[in-house]
C-alpha cells in the first residue's frame with residue numbers, strides 16, 4: 001500500500017512541478033471558453049439553446065480532464081525513454097500496484113486540473129447547481145481514472161514517442177470533438193449520432209452537464225453506470241498491458 | 248515426477264543463488280533477428296562474487312535483464328534465489344537488488360526523493376528510512392545535494408546516486424551492471440570496498456559486470472566470459488589465467504575474445520579485425 005502511495009505522490013509532484021503544463025492546460029480551455037463561448041453564444045441563444053457558456057463549461061471541464069489524464073497515462077513512454085520505468089518494474093511490488101499508483105496519481109492531477117477550470121468557468125459566468133457538485137466531482141473522477149488508465153494501456157504498447165502525435169490526432173482529438181462537449185447531442189445526423197453514443201467522453205460530458213446545470217441527454221444515472229463500467233474495464237486493460245511491459 | 252518437484256522446492260535444497268540453463272534471447276525476427284544471448288548456462292553459489300565479463304554487445308545486460316524479470320527469455324530456464332525467475336516474478340523481485348548500466352533515476356525528483364521512493368518500494372521500515380538515506384547519500388558524497396533535482400546533477404553524480412540507491416536496502420542477491428561506469432578511481436575503490444563488506448558480512452551474492460579487469464580480479468570468486476551470446480570460459484581467476492597461459496585477467500580476456508573491436512550486430516562475421524583495420 002505504501003508503494004501505491006509513493007507512486008501516487010510521484011505523479012502529483014511531477015504535475016505540481018511542471019508549471020508550464022498547468023498553465024498550458026489552462027490556456028487551452030480558456031481560449032475555448034472565450035472564443036466559442038462569446039463567439040457562438042449569440043447564435044446559440046438565437047437558436048433557442050439558452051446560455052451557451054452554461055452549456056459549454058461542463059464540456060470544457062471534461063476536455064481539460066481528458067487532456068491532463070491521458071497525458072499522465074502516456075507518461076509511461078517518457079519513463080521508459082529516460083529509464084526510470086526499469087526502477088519500478090524490478091521493485092518487489094506487483095506490477096498491478098505500480099499501475100494502480102500511477103493511475104491514481106495521474107487521475108488526481110486530471111481531477112485537479114478540472115477543478116481549476118471549474119473555477120475559471122465560474123468566473124466566466126457558469127452558474128452551477130451547488131447541491132449536485134459532489135455528483136459532478138464523482139463524474140470528473142471517473143473521467144480522470146478512465147483516461148489515465150487508457151493512456152497507460154496505449155503507452156504500454158508503444159516503444160517510443162513516435163506514436164505520440166498519432167494518438168493525439170486519432171484518439172484524443174476525435175474523442176473530444178465527438179463528445180457533445182461543444183454541441184448538443186439532440187437531433188444529430190446518423191453516423192455522428194452513433195459515434196457520439198459509443199464515445200466514453202460523451203457520458204462524462206453529459207454527467208457533468210447533468211450535475212452542474214441540470215441538462216442531460218442520457219441522464220445522470222446512465223452516465224454514472226456507463227462510466228463506472230468503462231473505468232473498471234480500462235483499469236483492468238491498463239493493468240494487464242502494463243504488467244506485460246518489457247524493458 | 249512428483250518426487251523431483253518436491254526435491255526442487257524443498258527447503259535448504261539449493262546452494263545456488265542463480266541457476267541458468269540454456270538461456271537464450273533473440274531480438275527481432277527474420278533477417279534482422281539478433282541472437283543476443285545464445286544458450287547460456289551457468290550457476291552462481293550463494294554468497295559468491297561472480298563476474299560476468301565480455302566485450303560490448305556480448306549479451307551481459309540482456310542476461311541480467313532476463314534474470315531480473317525485465318525481459319522474457321526466448322528459451323531456457325533460470326532460477327534466482329531458488330525461484331523460477333519467469334514464473335514467480337513477484338516473488339523473485341523480493342530477492343534481488345540491481346544497479347543498472349543505463350540511467351534509471353527520475354530527473355524531476357530530488358536526490359532525497361529518489362532514495363525515498365526506492366526505500367519505500369523496497370519495504371525499508373519507515374523508522375530506518377531517513378537514517379539509511381542519510382548514510383548512503385553521505386557515503387557517495389551527495390548528502391549536501393539531497394534537495395536538488397536530479398536534472399541539475401553531473402553524469403558522475405547521477406551514477407553515484409544510482410549506486411547509493413541500489414545499496415539502500417540489502418537484498419540476498421545484488422546485480423551490478425557496470426556500476427562504476429564513469430566514476431573516478433577514488434569513488435570506485437570506495438564503492439567496491441562497501442560491496443565487499445556486504446558480501447563478507449551479510450553473505451550477499453554479487454553478480455557483476457565490468458570492463459575494468461582489475462575490478463573483476465580484485466572482487467570475483469569466479470568469472471565467466473561471454474562473447475557473441477555464448478559463454479567461452481568459466482572458472483576462478485587462476486583457472487582462466489592458466490587455461491589461456493596469461494599473466495593477467497586482461498591477457499586471458501583478450502586471449503578468449505580476440506583483438507577484434509565489436510561493431511554493430513552480434514555475429515562474428517561482422518566484426519572489424521584490428522589488424523585488418525584502416526591503419
Ligand SMILES: Nc1ncnc2c1ncn2[C@@H]1O[C@H](COP(=O)(O)OP(=O)(O)OP(=O)(O)O)[C@@H](O)[C@H]1O
Pocket residue numbers: 274275281282283301302303304305306307308309310348512513
Ligand atoms: N532492445 C533491444 N532490441 C534489439 N537488440 C537489442 C536490444 N537490447 C540489446 N540488443 C542487442 O543485443 C546484443 C547484446 O546487448 P547487451 O546490451 O546485452 O550487451 P552487453 O554485453 O551488455 O554490452 P555492453 O558491454 O556494451 O554493455 C547487442 O547486439 C545489442 O545490440
Ligand SMILES: [Mg+2]
Pocket residue numbers: 307308309348424
Ligand atoms: Mg551492458
